[in-house]
Amino acid sequence: MQHLIVRRLLSVPPTLFLVVTLAFFLMRVAPGGPFNLARPLDPKVMENLQRIYQLDQPLWRQYFSYLASLLHGDLGPSFYWRDFTVSELFAKALPISAFLGASALTLALLVGGAAGALAAMRQRSLLDHLVTAGASLGVTVPNFVVAPLLQLFFGLSLKWLPVGGWGEGGARYLILPIVTLALPQIAAVARLTRVAMIEALNANPARTLRAYGLPSRVVLKHALRAALIPVVSYIGPAAAALMTGSVVVENIFGIPGVGRYFIDGALNRDYTLVMGAVIVVAALILAFNLLVDLAYAFIDPRVRHE
Amino acid sequence: MSEAEGAPAPWRKAARRFGHNRAATGGLIVLIAIAAFCIFGPLLSPHAYDRVYPDYIKAPASLAAHPNEEEARRAIDVIAAHMHASVTSVVIADGSARVALEAARPIDERLLAYFERSGLFGKPDIAERGEDGRTLSVVAPINHATFLAGVDGNGRDLLVRLMIGGRVSLLVGLLASLVALVIGVTWGASAGYLGGRVDMVMMRVVDILYALPFIFFVILLIVFFGRHFVLIFAAIGAIEWLDMARIVRGQTLSLKRQEFVLAAEALGVGAGGILRRHIVPNLAGPVLAWLTLLAPRIILLESFLSFLGLGVQEPMTSLGVLVSEGARGIEDSPGLLFFPALLLSALLFSLNFVGDGLRDAFDPRER
Numbered sequence: 001m002q003h004l005i006v007r008r009l010l011s012v013p014p015t016l017f018l019v020v021t022l023a024f025f026l027m028r029v030a031p032g033g034p035f036n037l038a039r040p041l042d043p044k045v046m047e048n049l050q051r052i053y054q055l056d057q058p059l060w061r062q063y064f065s066y067l068a069s070l071l072h073g074d075l076g077p078s079f080y081w082r083d084f085t086v087s088e089l090f091a092k093a094l095p096i097s098a099f100l101g102a103s104a105l106t107l108a109l110l111v112g113g114a115a116g117a118l119a120a121m122r123q124r125s126l127l128d129h130l131v132t133a134g135a136s137l138g139v140t141v142p143n144f145v146v147a148p149l150l151q152l153f154f155g156l157s158l159k160w161l162p163v164g165g166w167g168e169g170g171a172r173y174l175i176l177p178i179v180t181l182a183l184p185q186i187a188a189v190a191r192l193t194r195v196a197m198i199e200a201l202n203a204n205p206a207r208t209l210r211a212y213g214l215p216s217r218v219v220l221k222h223a224l225r226a227a228l229i230p231v232v233s234y235i236g237p238a239a240a241a242l243m244t245g246s247v248v249v250e251n252i253f254g255i256p257g258v259g260r261y262f263i264d265g266a267l268n269r270d271y272t273l274v275m276g277a278v279i280v281v282a283a284l285i286l287a288f289n290l291l292v293d294l295a296y297a298f299i300d301p302r303v304r305h306e
Numbered sequence: 307m308s309e310a311e312g313a314p315a316p317w318r319k320a321a322r323r324f325g326h327n328r329a330a331t332g333g334l335i336v337l338i339a340i341a342a343f344c345i346f347g348p349l350l351s352p353h354a355y356d357r358v359y360p361d362y363i364k365a366p367a368s369l370a371a372h373p374n375e376e377e378a379r380r381a382i383d384v385i386a387a388h389m390h391a392s393v394t395s396v397v398i399a400d401g402s403a404r405v406a407l408e409a410a411r412p413i414d415e416r417l418l419a420y421f422e423r424s425g426l427f428g429k430p431d432i433a434e435r436g437e438d439g440r441t442l443s444v445v446a447p448i449n450h451a452t453f454l455a456g457v458d459g460n461g462r463d464l465l466v467r468l469m470i471g472g473r474v475s476l477l478v479g480l481l482a483s484l485v486a487l488v489i490g491v492t493w494g495a496s497a498g499y500l501g502g503r504v505d506m507v508m509m510r511v512v513d514i515l516y517a518l519p520f521i522f523f524v525i526l527l528i529v530f531f532g533r534h535f536v537l538i539f540a541a542i543g544a545i546e547w548l549d550m551a552r553i554v555r556g557q558t559l560s561l562k563r564q565e566f567v568l569a570a571e572a573l574g575v576g577a578g579g580i581l582r583r584h585i586v587p588n589l590a591g592p593v594l595a596w597l598t599l600l601a602p603r604i605i606l607l608e609s610f611l612s613f614l615g616l617g618v619q620e621p622m623t624s625l626g627v628l629v630s631e632g633a634r635g636i637e638d639s640p641g642l643l644f645f646p647a648l649l650l651s652a653l654l655f656s657l658n659f660v661g662d663g664l665r666d667a668f669d670p671r672e673r
Contacts, residue, residue: 018514023522030529140654142606142626144613145647148633156637247521248613252633263614266525274522281519 008293012286016279020070023278024063027271034079034269053079066275075279076272080264086276090258094280096166097250097257101242103178105235108185113231115186116193117224123198131190138187147180147252164254177253181246185238192234196227228299236292240284244277320667330663336656340649344472352451353463355470356621359451360461361426364639367456367464373426378403378448381426389417391442402447403427412439421446456641459631464642467623468649474624475653478539478608479601485543486604487597490550495585497551498558499577509555512548520545524607528616538617542604553596557589592668598661602654609650625650 035041035049050056054065069076075086119131154176155163167173200206200223209219247259258277265273324330348355361381362372373381375398382405386393391409398404407413421427421444430446455464497508515523527541561567562585570580609626611617618624625646632643 015510015514015517019517022514023518026526030526032529136655136658137651140602140658141647141651142609142629144609144633145629145643145651148636148643152636241520244519248610251614262519262521263525266522266529278519278522281522282517285517 004297005290005294008290012290015286016282019282020067020275020279021063023275024066025059027266027269027274028059028062030269032269034271036269053077070279075276078270078273080268080270080273086272089261089273090276090280093256093258093261096255097259098243100174100177100181100249100255100257101239101244101246103174104181104185105239105242107178107182108189109231109235111182112186112189113193116190117197117220117227119190119194120197120201120227121220128194131194135187135191135194138183139191141184143180143184143246144248144252146183147176147249150176150180151252164252166255177249177255180249180253181242185242188234188238189231192231193227196230197223200224200226225299229296232292232295232299236288237285240281240288243284244281320664324663324667327663327666329659330667333656333659333663336652337660340472340653340656341476344469344476347469348466348473351463351466351469353453353466355466355623356462358461359425359457359463361424362451362453362457363461364459364635364642365453365457366639367454367641367645369452369454371450371452373448373450378426381424385420385424388420389413394441398448401450402445404433404443404445405430407442407444409440413442415442418444425449455645456639458628458642459635459639462621464628464645467628468625468645471623471625471628471646472649472653474618474622475605475608475626475650478542478624479605479657481536481539482543482546482604482608483597483601485540486546486550486600487593489544490547491554491586491589491593493547494551494554495558495581495589498555499562499581499585501559501562505555509552512551516548524611525616528611538608538611542607542611546600546604546607550593550596550600553592554589557592558585561585561588592665594664594668596661596665598657598664602657602661605650605654605657625653 033055034053035046040046041049047056054062057065066076073087075090077085078089081089115131115135119125119128122128151163154161161175162173165173201219203226205226206219206223209222210216244258247263249255250257250259258280261273262277264270265277359372361377365372378398379396382393382396382403386405386407389407389409390411391407391413394406394408396403396405415432418430418432421430426449428447428449430444432442433445434441434443436442453463453465455468458464458467493508493512497505523545524541527544528538531537531541567580567584570584575583605625608617608624609629612624612626613630618627628646629643629650632639632646636643
């Protein structure tokens with residue numbers, strides 16, 4: 001068990017290093033630069049800017065100086081938002097995105113898990129059909145369709161909730177974005193839980209428990225545990241994606257999260273900002289993969305003793 | 307399933323199981339209907355997808371023909387103003403408009419060309435001419451047009467744009483899936499079959515690409531290749547192959563321990579030959595099922611890129627573009643969101659059902 005954790009932890013830094021290297025050179029090979037504007041700058045100004053941001057140095061030296069500052073935890077200044085460093089931008093925006101993502105994920109696990117488990121317990125009932133149909137709908141309807149519909153219904157017709165904006169994190173402003181983020185996840189979790197629960201309830205361990213005459217509450221508890229495994233392996237990558245902000249949802253609801261930095265950064269060739277985004281996402285993905293592996297060991301004793 | 311007579315037994319069984327799955331066959335029928343609608347629809351439509359009707363901007367969906375009386379009168383007023391004349395009476399009957407015009411100075415009859423130029427009327431006939439040329443009575447045939455799904459914000463027929471958008475979305479799904487298929491199967495099967503250190507390195511590459519933020523990758527590819535129609539699809543496919551490679555590798559690992567592979571090895575068949583002849587054909591089932599589940603994801607991804615303005619460019623369109631345009635003007639013209647969203651959701655829904663059905667058909671244990 002400890003061996004497993006240590007081995008997984010040791011594999012994180014080299015992967016992160018390769019990701020950083022790949023992203024750095026891919027970004028630099030792409031045509032255009034941060035200061036190539038629609039109206040060309042004065043050559044002298046350009047030269048000065050290049051010198052200040054050290055873009056006039058050979059690429060390999062830029063790469064090593066970037067790695068060096070990275071080791072000190074310095075992500076560098078943003079090329080586009082000239083008054084901010086990348087760390088400052090993320091310090092402000094990441095908590096917002098992470099909070100929304102975590103709330104949506106919790107909601108998805110609670111609602112989706114419950115719906116899926118209930119549907120599995122009453123297979124082929126009306127409830128089961130409703131859950132299956134609702135889950136198919138939730139997986140297929142894109143969130144940029146759901147979001148305006150929610151805005152129209154709850155914001156403009158019923159006037160219960162604000163249509164958009166952040167409102168300094170007021171609860172009323174959070175509901176629609178969280179629901180929009182959560183809906184496809186609820187559907188996915190419900191689907192996975194249902195299938196896994198049906199399989200677990202029909203499998204030998206559950207049959208043996210029933211044969212012992214144990215109450216269905218106990219059987220259910222064991223089946224739920226077995227059904228958790230596929231859900232957990234889905235949740236890992238999904239969590240990383242949710243926490244790093246949904247471009248669409250932040251765009252539609254006007255939320256100052258990190259989602260926009262990916263697109264603005266890449267389109268403006270804001271090298272440091274893009275690198276920062278890449279590092280944050282890669283670190284989160286690796287962290288969640290590690291958590292998923294730990295969760296496996298926690299849920300399934302066979303993994304622990306391997 | 308008579309068409310599967312000559313096929314090998316597992317395929318025949320899978321086809322029978324698929325046929326018994328009502329949701330899956332229903333999905334397949336809807337899918338074929340949507341494809342036919344999108345492919346052949348534009349040939350039958352009276353409107354071109356980029357033809358602009360400035361008089362009918364945001365007209366709602368209806369079976370009634372345009373222009374209606376009010377629109378015709380409004381258009382006649384505009385034409386009369388161009389001719390420096392005023393309208394004294396308009397009678398609309400039998401698909402033509404009889405218009406009486408009056409002006410302070412003699413009317414230049416060449417200006418009647420404005421009737422045709424508006425697009426709403428045909429060539430006008432002069433019925434009566436005043437002695438001094440200051441009054442004129444003309445009969446102009448009305449060009450009727452119907453917009454079954456309404457007209458978009460730029461005055462284009464939504465129905466034909468839906469078909470064109472559907473074509474683009476289907477093409478995206480198909481092309482990008484093929485790219486993902488070719489790369490993913492080659493990569494995954496090679497890694498799984500060769501095993502050992504090669505496998506480790508190849509899968510490490512997949513892990514690293516996995517850890518890169520997906521959207522960053524897409525945008526970077528667009529930056530490289532420019533916003534070219536086909537290249538965007540290739541870019542999407544080139545990213546989506548990662549899952550495919552993992553699935554194929556897993557399948558290959560279990561396949562390569564089977565007797566027929568051992569037999570081929572014992573007979574001295576090379577690695578390439580075994581992969582081509584024995585491994586890849588046996589992957590067809592799960593790969594096919596997974597492909598139909600990948601296609602909707604790719605269509606969604608294209609929609610997402612179009613939503614951000616990185617996808618297909620005007621006047622071409624895709625379902626994603628139509629939906630995001632509709633979402634912007636949802637308050638005053640809900641039809642512009644409703645129809646594209648309906649078609650997109652129906653397409654994704656049916657693809658999902660077909661994919662689930664195929665997966666169950668090839669792997670009945672998972673039901």
